[in-house]
Amino acid sequence: MDSDPTPSPRAATPRERTTTILSVLVRVLVLGAALSAAVYLVPLLVSYKMWMWLVVVLLATAALFVLYSTKRFVPAKYLFPGSFFLAVFLIVPIILTIQTAFTNFGDGFRGTKEEAITTITNNSVVQAADSPIYNLTVATTGSAVDGPFSLFLVDPDTEEVLYGADGETVQEADPQAVTVTDGYVTAAEGYTILTPKEVNAAYEAISTLSLTVSDTTAIKVQGVRNAFEGTKRLVYDEASDSITNTDTGEVYTVQKVGDSDYFVNAAGDKLSQSWKQNVGLANFERLFTNSSIGSQFFKAFTWTLVFAFGSVLLTFGLGYFLALTLNDDRVRGRRLYRSFMLLPYAVPGFISLLVWSNFYNKDFGLINEMLHLSVNWLGDPTWAKVAVLLTNTWMGFPYMFIVCTGALQSIPHDVREAATIDGASAWQTTTRVTTPLLLVSVAPLLVSTFAFNFNNFNAIQLLTEGGPFPAGEYTRGGTDILISMVYRIAFGGSGADYGFASAVSVVLFAITGVMAALQFRATRRLEDIH
CATH class of the missing domain: 1.20.58 (Methane Monooxygenase Hydroxylase; Chain G, domain 1)
Structure with a gap:
């Protein structure tokens, strides 16, 4: 079967x-x-x-x-x-x-047009003799210092509770979600109530808050415990897309000033608040056509190249030299020496840079004290650049030391022995045999190290803060590389300009990518060694 x-x-x-x-x-x-x-x-x-x-x-x-x-x-x-x-x-x-x-995003150009109109009209509120007064409580869903803040208002006559965040239309609160004691909101579901002391500490930000009631009225903060409902002097008309000053009769219409739209009157005076909008290639044109900015960009770019190439050459040169030295079998205690070489790498870079910045102090710095010098390390542009390169070398050579040590140990000993038998000296063996073989594996890391140092913001900002600065110049300091210059543009004391900073970042990204591609293409030639 x-x-x-x-x-x-x-x-x-x-x-x-x-x-x-x-x-x-x-x-x-x-x-x-x-x-x-x-x-x-x-x-x-x-x-x-x-x-x-x-x-x-x-x-x-x-x-x-x-x-x-x-x-x-x-x-x-x-x-x-x-x-x-x-x-x-x-x-x-x-x-x-x-x-x-491709936008004008920055201080004065952050929100939408509707938000700008709300800010303009609400900031024009004035108090009249018969303006309603509300008992004010400030609450937050975040930090008591930074907000965001919301206003809870109690009408002392009707005990009606209103609330809203900055720029929003005021609305009636759910009686079940709030607790009112002695005419003030003392608890609100989902909110943390600020104490009078906390309100006073953050009053600079809280005093600018406003709630929209109608097209012609809004509520403004008045002191720590009160708010009033006033009349807007500036009123927006949606049909004509204009803002009218009810006191003077001036009409502000949307007109282009520079690269951005503003509300402008017949005399050419503009209201300060604008909004985020598309400006096309204006930021790039400003970068390449403004002689002052273009000059600063070129100087920063030149120093960035020097800093990036110099950092790679110095760290690799020192790291390779120490790796060669400690790779010799005749050196005793190599493990101990290698451990000491790694100490700068073990200390967090943030701490190292701050410590080194104190070392360079002209009057009390360790370097000048030990060497009996009076070099103004961080006050002179040239010496500041030297200080940056020295510090970056000290922080970067342990990495190159580790990489080169590993690469040297991967090279067969027979190759060096063959070169010696063929009559090559120690110097010839190192330069013509060992180094080319080592570069085959290390070259891509050198390219990535160059790209890293090309945008090494911490090394500049924590050591010199981009300085020293020439008199009257705040965009670029003597040691500013492109990325720290972009940071100063975006968050500088003259006001944030994220749109322009982003344009510079895009150009910087393109430059870094092109240079990295060229370097990788050049390193491919080393593959012929095999």
Whole structure:
């Protein structure tokens, strides 16, 4: 009698069943967490009109369910996490920076046109003799120092409770969600009530808050415990897209001043508040056509190249020399010496830079005291550059020492012996055999080190803060590289200019990418050594 050739399926072992159950539970938990996060984020992103992030959240959630709810798409299961975080933390910021480069985003140009109109009209509120006075309570959903702040108002006549955040239209509070004691709100659901002392400490920010009541009235803060409802002197007319001063009759219409739109009257006087808007290539034109900015950019670019190339050459030269020295079998105690070489690498760079900045003090610095010098290290542009290169060399050579030590130990000893047998001296063996072989593996790291130092913001900001600065110059100091110059433009004392800083960042990104590509192309020639 013929037997059935089809083997019977093997029963799963208890361990396999446990593994299957655990994998299903993990997938359910992960997908449930992703769905919960999406349900929470989508309404917030819609309310704040953050459309790009809304698309990212929806696509990521959909991809998670498609990939991990089935046993298909196995390669994509492994590729998705890395690709997702690459897009969120690298690609999206680059896209946002490029978008910002084509806007006037900065101080005075932060919000939308509607928000600018609200700010202009609410700031023009004046108090009349019959203006209603409210009992004021300040609350926050964040910090008592930085906010964001909300105002809770109690009408002393009707005990009606109103509330709202800056620029919002005032609305009536739910009586069940607030507690009123002696005519003041003392508790509010979801908010932290500020004490009078805390209100006084943050009063500079709180005093500018306002709530819209109607097109012609708004509520302004008056002291620590009161607010008043006043009349707007500046009223916006949507039909004509203009703002009228009700006291003087002046009409402000939208006109372009420079690269941005403002509300301007017939005499050419503009209202200070504008809004974020697209300015096209204006930021790039300003960079390349403004002689003052162009000159500063070129000087910063030149010093950036010197700083990046100098840092790579000095750190590599010192690290390679020490690695060669301690790679010699005749040196005793090599492990101990190598441990000492790593000490600068073990100290956090943030601390090292601050300590070194004190070493360079002209009057009390360790360097001048020990060497009996009076060099103005950080006050003279040339000496400040020398100080930056010396400090960066001290911080960077341990990395090169580690890399070169590993590369030297990977080179077969027979290669050096063959060169010696062929009559090569120690110097010839090092320069013509060992170094070319070492560069094959080290060259890509040198390129990445150059790119890192090209944007090494900490080394400049923590050591010299970009200084010293020439008289009357605040955009670029004597040691400012491009990235620290961009930081000064974006967050400088003259006001933040994120749009222009983003334009400079885009140019900087392009320069760094081109130079890195050229260097990688040049290092490919070393592959011929093999």
